[in-house]
Amino acid sequence: MADTYDILIIGGGPGGYVAAIRAAQLGFKTAVVEREHLGGICLNWGCIPTKALLRSAEIFHYAENAKDYGLTIAKPGFDIAAVVKRSRGVSAQLNGGVGYLMKKNKIDVIWGEAKIAKAGEGGPVEVSVGKMTKPIVEPQNPVPKGVLGEGSYKAKHVIVATGARPRVLPGIEPDGDRIWTYFEAMKPAAMPKSLIVMGSGAIGIEFASFYRTMGAEVTVVELLPQIMPVEDAEIAGVARKQLEKQGLKILTDAKVSKVTKSGQGVEVTVEAKGGKTETLKAERLISAVGVQGNIEGLGLEEAGVAIERGIVGIDGFGRTNVERIYAIGDVAGPPMLAHKAEHEGTICVEKIKGMDVHPMKTTQIPGCTYCQPQVASVGLTEAKAKEAGREVKIGRFNFKGNGKAIALGEPEGLVKTVFDAKTGELLGAHMVGAEVTELIQGFVIAMGLETTEEELMHSVFPHPTLSEMMHESVLDAYGRVIHM
Structure with missing residues (x-):
């Protein structure tokens, strides 16, 4: 493993590993620093495993409605442990695939937490292991022993691709038991009979759709007047009608003002726009109120990198205001989508190479929500x-x-x-x-x-x-x- 690189990427998620592969293809000596697992949140705890869960729910839905297709199926059931196991297996397979791609493209993977010690060409990036932040969840594949990579590494160009984590609201902090983020919602030990989803963006609606299809009583609470606020109002209206037809309860222009743990579940105070309040009870609450960039502890502010409203400021090529420091993906702002991060990483590396590339056009980035x-x-x-x-x-x-x-x-x-x-x-x-x-x-x-x-x-x-x-x-x- 070398200690000097042309490009060093902090973060091995979709943006980071794709940028690394493109950099290697262009002849750059490349390394990725990763603290938990290759593939990032998307592959391990987001895009991919949720689609595996939703696929199970879709098959279950069709089995329950087989008569609509002229078919006869005995009353279908499910084993939630087996559903979760399949989802985790899908992630594990792809996680291993990213590791193979790193090896194939001769990209060094440095395990640990990175901090930019000095801006500019050749400025070192310090990687530590002893003080690694405890992962929110255990890595899908444990970090290999003996290759943690603690040390100081020089790089001509540093790309920050550290992604994002669930946003936490004061007083409604997830506890991993009754108040969940998408991490816990991804792997329930048992199927809750009822739950409340706070937030109706893609994450919230997908989990609401999954749990409702699997039989849970689900209520979605959205602060804004329409669900899926970034979508066209007419389209969101059609989606809402269909979701409610399936038995999903949706409250818009409403906010969760208080959450109290009670008995084996939670009591949630919901305040409507006019000030009227009601108390909802459920076994679990999923907090899906967005994500925030992982900008802490990277040495960005010390290096003079501009940060505004919790995200790194960049131009259309991933360049920050500090020469030779770049940012891509969720940490660089919306839309916070894996495919945006991948394309942003490619553009960034090709610009470093001096290629004639078009800047990122965020208006042409598609968004998808995989509810039903x-x-x-x-x-x-x-x-x-x-x-x-x-x-x-x-x-x-x-x-x-x-x-x-x-x-x-x-x-x-x-x-x-x-x-x-x-x-x-x-x-x-x-x-x-x-x-x-x-x-x-x-x-x-x-x-x-x-x-x-x-x-x-x-x-x-x-x-x-x-x-x-x-x-x-x-x-x-x-x-x-x-x-x-």
Whole structure:
């Protein structure tokens, strides 16, 4: 293991390990410092294992409703320990895969906690082991003995990719027992009969959907007027209607003002916008009120790196205000998504190499929520487009008009497109319904290529597919819809 590197990356999550691989491909001597487990929160405790849980819930849902498809299945059940074991196994497999990729690309993995000791070329990064922060949860794969890597390492360029952790509200601190973050919600020892989810962003809604599908009584409390606040209001409204139809209770314009542990559960005081309060009881509370960047203990402020509202300030290439120090991913601000971190890491490394690359366009980063029904979007919502002073044309197509959706038994959903009325520029696309997280990339590519409505209308979509609804939504924006 060398002690001098061209690029040293602090954090082995999606942004960090992808940046490392790209750096190695470009000929840089590269190292990653990681304190817990390769793959970061996304692979070990976020994106991947939650999708494994949601897949189990989806199969359970279909088994319970087999008669709708002309099938007969004895009353289905589940073993929550086996469901969790499968989810953890999926993460373990991918965790090992990242380790293989590090070895394949000759990237050194230094185990420990890093601190930038001095800014500038050659400035050392100190890695310590004895004072390592105790992990929030035990690593999926224990750190190998004998390769912890404590010491001082020189690097021409340092990329901070330390990710984020659950935000904690005063007085509602998670205890790992009755008040959960997504860590505990990911691996319940037993299925709670009831729970309250505080926050209706992607994390909150996904867990609410999972636990409701598995039979728990679930209440979601959201501070803002609509669930999934970053989504288009119309799409969020369709999602809410379907979630409530499944038995999910949703309270908006409401906040959790007090949580008291009582008996075997919690008592939660919820305050509505007008000041009226009510007390809810449940076995567990999931706190899903967002995340905050891991900026502490890295030596950033001592090095003069600008930090504002808890995130590292960067330009479109990941560069901070201090030369040769960069930041990518959640620690560098929203949207806090794994695929944004990966692309940001690639851009950052290619810019260091001197390549001609485009800066990050956060408006073209898609967002996906894997509840049932799924929600996916990219670009401006109708409201944001109008706020920006754009004259817009709006296209809509309902799942009920699509043959594939009906054949799948998934007739509830909506595809919505937002165009600039003057230029035909696609400003945004928003979907709710079956498999929309797999469809949204079509609109992402269209926006990246600066495709106009005319080109989309003259594209031929295969039949029968759900993707035909994307075409019909574009046609609808210009008064040419066929099947609705």
